[in-house]
Amino acid sequence: MPVKEQRVEFLAMTPNALELLYASFRQCYHAGFVADMWPKLLNGEVERDKQASFVSGILESGHTSPIEHVSFTFAIEGISRACSHQIVRHRIASYSQQSQRYVTENDMDYILPPSIAKIPEARERFEKFMDEVGETYKDLREILIANGMEKKANEDARFVLPQAAETKIVVTMNCRSLMHFFNLRCCTRAQWEVRSMADKMLKICREKLPAIFNVGGARCEQLGYCPESERFACGRFPTLSEITSKSL
Known part of the structure; x- marks a missing residue:
């Protein structure tokens, strides 16, 4: 049961994201129909720098609802169940998480908190317990299977798995939800693991859509x-x- 490292990967985002944001914001202040300008946005007749400047300027006024039209999808691994429980509390989002009911955890990976890792005796005790949990899980599965309950083996043996158990999840959020997520989870008061994950996500968002996310991060910033x-x-x-x- 090895210690697992956190990994955040970008999967997808709404196509033509900047153009879509520009059109969405413009519709709020434009007497015409933005569908008529859409081909011009796609073929570059309106410079992208101009679009980005317009979007950023409107955002500064506090008008944020149009950024909900664009979303990002991430694949994340190497986080604990404790971390994923925090993530899924963010309501306006979609999640697809690895199931402990269908995925056997005989070789459970786990997350080792840095505070425990740097103290030898704490790390030793933590890793010993992880080994004990792993063995207990395997024993329970085998007992259930031996008693004719193979279909129940995973879903009932998983009750002994700890919050440190590693999980994988796909997360989709629109830009407004992401900004709120970063406001809370990039804060130094956020739990270290979810903050690390949020920082990685924010870095990707800034690279992909700087007009929105250059001002993303902890609320204090x-x-x-x-x-x-x-x-x-x-x-x-x-x-x-x-x-x-x-x-x-």
Whole structure:
């Protein structure tokens, strides 16, 4: 049962994403029908730099709903079940996750937290427990199969699997959902594993669609102050209460 490393891969995004965003934003402020300008956008009659500048400028006003027309899909592996439970709490998204019911976990990979990895005695105890879990899982499957319950073997033996068990998942989110995801999960207060994953996703999004995601990331980076209370602030930015108190 080896330790698994995190991996985030870009699979797909909405075709002609910048052109679609430009057309969507323009329709909000344009008296005509954007379908009539669509061929011009596709054949380059409207420069992409002009489109990107227009989209970025409107975003600065706080008008974000049109970016829902574009979505990204990622394949992710090397994350724990603890991490995936956090991801799927983001509602406006689609998920396809590896099933412990149909995939046998006899050779379960797992995620080793860095805080445990750097302390020898903690790592030793953690890895010993992972081995114990693995053996227990195998024993339970064999017992169930021997008792004529082969169809139940995986789905019932999996009850002993830990949150550290590695999982794989395909995630699709539209740009507005991604921006919200990055606001929360790129924050230093986010759990280390989901933050690492979010940082990798954001890097890809910035490369693919900079007009939207160059301003993506933790909320404090956009606001210029920490929206958390002083109790939870990490210190990278002043809190809103600190700013207002100075202005009095």
